[in-house]
Structures are given as structure tokens and as C-alpha cells.
Amino acid sequence: MGLIGQAARRLSVGRLPSASLRRSIASMPPVVDTIYAPATAAGRAGVAVIRMSGPLSKQILELLTPGTGVPPPRQMAVRSLRDPTTGELVDRGLVAFFPGPGSFTGEDIAEFHVHGGPAVVEGLLSALSNAGQNLAPPASASAGAAGGRVRWALPGEFTRRSFHNGKLDLTQAEGLADLLAANTQAQRRQALRLAGGAARRAATAWRGSISRALAHLEALIDFADDNDFAEQETLSVAADALAAIVEDMEFRLSRSHCGALIRDGLRVSLVGSPNAGKSSLLNAIAEREVSIVSPFAGTTRDIVEAPLSLGGFALLVSDTAGLRSAPPSGGSDGHDLDPVEREGIRRAQAKIADAHLRLAVIDAQAFLARSELDPLVAAQITGDTLVAFNKVDLLPAADGDPMAVADAQRHMLASRLEAALAEHGSHPAASLPEVETNLFLVSCTTRLGVDALADALTSAVRGVLSSEGPAAGQSGRSGFDSDDDVAAPDDDGRSVILSHPRHRDYVSRAVSHLKVALAHLSPGGTQDAVLVAEECRAAAHALAGLAGKLAPDDVLDIVFAEFCIGK
Incomplete structure (x- = not known):
């Protein structure tokens, strides 16, 4: 009896599966389709790139290059590419194999760099489809059959797999979409900064600071009856930490409108x-x-x-x-x-x-x-x-x-x-x-x-753009003084990292929760560590949403629908 069957039998008689069985079920890999698509634009060109990602990528690469073998990982090699069904030569080109998880998607990836004529691209795509039909499991195969289907990729599906496999967070995926759409140098710089993880690093730092303050608050809650525990000192330290976080978040929010103008245009x-x-x-x-x-x-x-x-x-x-x-009322100069x-x-x-x-x-x-x-x-x-x-x-x-x-x-x-x-x-x-x-x-x-x-x-x-930022001297940081301040390639503490409405929404939520926490900690406030801790957890939850960890599928669909098929 398979693992799923064993689990079902135990549940049917009112018993939970054993810990080892639950771990085995959790570790079972889901069925993953192998996807492919052109990574370069349609039309005649010198080179066309076709990308494939999924568990059958290596086998399909072997089928298209019979007798020559897959090149060493992350090294390009010249190969003759043949249709596995007819044996017909499609083209001679460069191929590369990127084993997961050390690839863009976190899965096995095969890339084909061939001549960019439309007939060559069409022939290679047909060969990939034929190879997939030879390898795809039959309809009667069990749900755990390795590889799943071989099919065309959906728009943004390569990047979405990278997101789901933890290779990048949602802000980096948005930065990548912005980079593909960039028409100006300022847009390019801003997109590179976002795709490089600037927002991710800021959110991680904010969550880390909140977690440290929360640790002190939790300790205060657990040891409230301990006379040796310095309650006021602990609350004061938490208040200072939260105030610093709010100051930095509000500064970043004040720059976010500038980021929207750079991306969308003035x-x-x-x-x-x-x-x-x-x-x-x-x-x-x-x-x-x-x-x-x-x-x-x-x-x-x-x-x-x-x-x-x-x-x-x-x-x-x-x-x-x-x-x-x-013209004045009653005018008859012919220029009404x-x-x-x-x-x-x-x-x-x-x-x-x-x-x-x-x-x-x-x-x-x-x-x-x-x-x-x-x-x-x-x-x-x-x-x-x-x-x-x-x-x-x-x-x-x-x-x-x-x-x-x-x-x-x-x-x-x-x-x-x-x-x-x-x-x-x-x-x-x-x-x-x-x-x-x-x-x-x-x-x-x-x-x-x-x-x-x-x-x-x-x-x-x-x-x-300068007027969209904070006044000079606010938060100890100046306004826009140069092009690098407006759209620097790296985050220097002043640059724009929150350039999407979604970013502003989640960070604004976090700021709201932290301000409520600070109100509890202010003179005349409740000084209630339990209430403060609850607001801190809500702020951390909002920042997790910024990274996409809690994003619902409809939000992900909107983000990844902006990508082209091959990305």
C-alpha cells in the first residue's frame, strides 16, 4: 500500500498518521510540468534562444542531441539538434544545461541557442514537443509519476517558478518585470535596484528590528511577575527601536512617489x-x-x-x-x-x-x-x-x-x-x-x-522628482542632489526602493501598526506589553506580504501576467 493509501486508511479509522509517515507525505514532490518557450522576440534575428525548465529538461536535451551527451553544467557546447521522432537535423547550435536548484527557476534548465530564422525556431519547438510526447507519462500513470507534462510555458511562468522555489521574492520579480519594460536609463537603474533585492533587504532589516523588539516584549510578558525584570527600561528600549523603524519606513514612503514617476513617466x-x-x-x-x-x-x-x-x-x-x-457676447467677427x-x-x-x-x-x-x-x-x-x-x-x-x-x-x-x-x-x-x-x-x-x-x-x-521627495535635511538625509539619488543602481539609504502601489500599501500598513504600538508606549499610553507585541506582529505580517510570502494567487497572477512568455 502506498503512502497516500496508508494515510487514508489511518484517517478512516480515526487515527492520525505516524510522524514518520507525515514527514514522508510532506516530502513527496508535487507533479511539476516541464515547460519551454522562446526567450527571444519573434521574427528574424541572428540568434534565437529557447528555454526549458522542469524535471524532464535533461532527458529532452539528451533526446535532441543523440550520441553527444549533455555538456557539463553551466558550460555551452556546440551540438547538432535533431527531431527525436524523425531524426531530421533541425540546426547546429549552442546548448547549455543548468541543474537545479542552482538555476534561475531552481529547477533543471536546458537552453538552446540557435540561428534566429523563423523556420529554425519553429522546427526546434516542434522537436521539443515531440520529445515531450515521447517522455510524458501516460494518462493512467500515478499522481507521483516524475516529470508531469511537457508543454508551452505561460506568461511569466519561469519567473513564477523562481519565486515559488525561493530564488527571489515578489519585489524582485516586480523589479525584473520593470527591467524588461524599461525604456529609459532612470527606469533601468531603478528596476535593477529592485530586481537586485533592495526592497527585500530593507524589509528583512525592518522585520529583524521588529523581531528583536518583540523578543524583549515577549520576555517582559513571560516574566512580568519577576521583580528583577526592568519593565520600564524594556518598554523604553522597544519604543526607541520602533520609532527608528517608523522613521526609516516613512522616509522610504516619501520617496515612493518619485519611483512611480520614474517608472510611469512624468x-x-x-x-x-x-x-x-x-x-x-x-x-x-x-x-x-x-x-x-x-x-x-x-x-x-x-x-x-x-x-x-x-x-x-x-x-x-x-x-x-x-x-x-x-469673443464678447454678440460678437460677429467670425471667430466664435x-x-x-x-x-x-x-x-x-x-x-x-x-x-x-x-x-x-x-x-x-x-x-x-x-x-x-x-x-x-x-x-x-x-x-x-x-x-x-x-x-x-x-x-x-x-x-x-x-x-x-x-x-x-x-x-x-x-x-x-x-x-x-x-x-x-x-x-x-x-x-x-x-x-x-x-x-x-x-x-x-x-x-x-x-x-x-x-x-x-x-x-x-x-x-x-526632487519635490516628490522629503525636504532637505529630513531624517538626517538630503533631497535629490544628483541623478544617482534619483535612480542609483544600488541602495545607499536614500534611493527609491518602493516604486509600486503594492509596496506602499504594505509598508503603510506596517507603519500604521507600529504607530499604534508607539501610542501604547507613549506617556499616558497603556504601557501594555501584550498590546504592543500584537501590533508588532501585525507589522511584521504586513512586511511578509511585501515580500510575497502571504500574497494570494490573484495578486501573483497580476504580477506575473506582466511578463512575456519566455520569462
């Missing part, structure tokens, strides 16, 4: 009157055709969004409809706003209000001729708005040194802009030097000033 809105050249400027900054450009005002009626990588940061730039006020334009302006104002940064675009030639701003445009220019005076190539030529001429033009435009803003009651605190600092002369036709404006936009992005 929102930038272009602001201006119709025909100011917003679409042309977006195309010039993006160095590609993003928006339709024409000499007719009102070409852009709806919002056009373009993802950009600028200075290593991800931006989502919105080209909005031109803003102009409706039609319903479509009104809706476009409404959407533009909503998008501008939601932006992290604003870039106002003004027609330099038209502005010098009238020195007027539409009230809707003036209302959107604040102290940190970048202002681009466009079409400066159309200004009258002036004699003298080009740099001196440009400085004079900039000063004149800044002076008139300050007056126009003051007339509309906008920007009341802005002085002329402040206006001039954020003012740029550009020409989308000649690209004059476009690169300088892009550099200023990059600096403004860093400023936004």
Missing part, C-alpha cells in the same frame, strides 16, 4: 494659443512626426500624446488644442468658438491641470506685434512654467553680434511677457529675472534653441 503639457507652433515644437523635441502640422490655426482639436525619453527620464508629452477665449473647439479647449485645460510640467508656446512675431496674451493662456503660466517663444526665425534681422542680439530679444520678450501676465493678474510674484530664466527663443524650422529647451525640460523633470 506628464508634460504644451500650452498656447492656436497656431503658436505647439505641434511643430513637439515634433522638433521628439525628432519625429508626432502631431499633424499645418499653417492653419486649430489643426489640433484633440489631445495628442507622445511618450518621450529625455535625459534618461520617461515623459508623456501632450499636445493640446489651442486656447483662446470666446464652435462646439468641437469648445470641447477641445475643455479637454486641454483638464489635461494641463493634471500635468507635472507645463511648456507654454508663444508666437514671438505675433506677440511682439501686439504684446497681448489670451487670458486662457496667461492663466496657465505659473512660476515654474517653461516659456518657448517660437518662430524667432521670422523676427526682423538685426545688426550686431548674434549672441548680443539674442540676449536683447530675450530681455525684451521677457519684459513684455511680465507686463502681459501682470495685466491678467497672473504670475503676481514673478520678477523679470524669474520670467527671463524660464524663457527660451526657439525656431522649429531651423531647430534654433530646441536642444537648450530640451535640456531645461530635463532639469525641470529633476526638479519635479
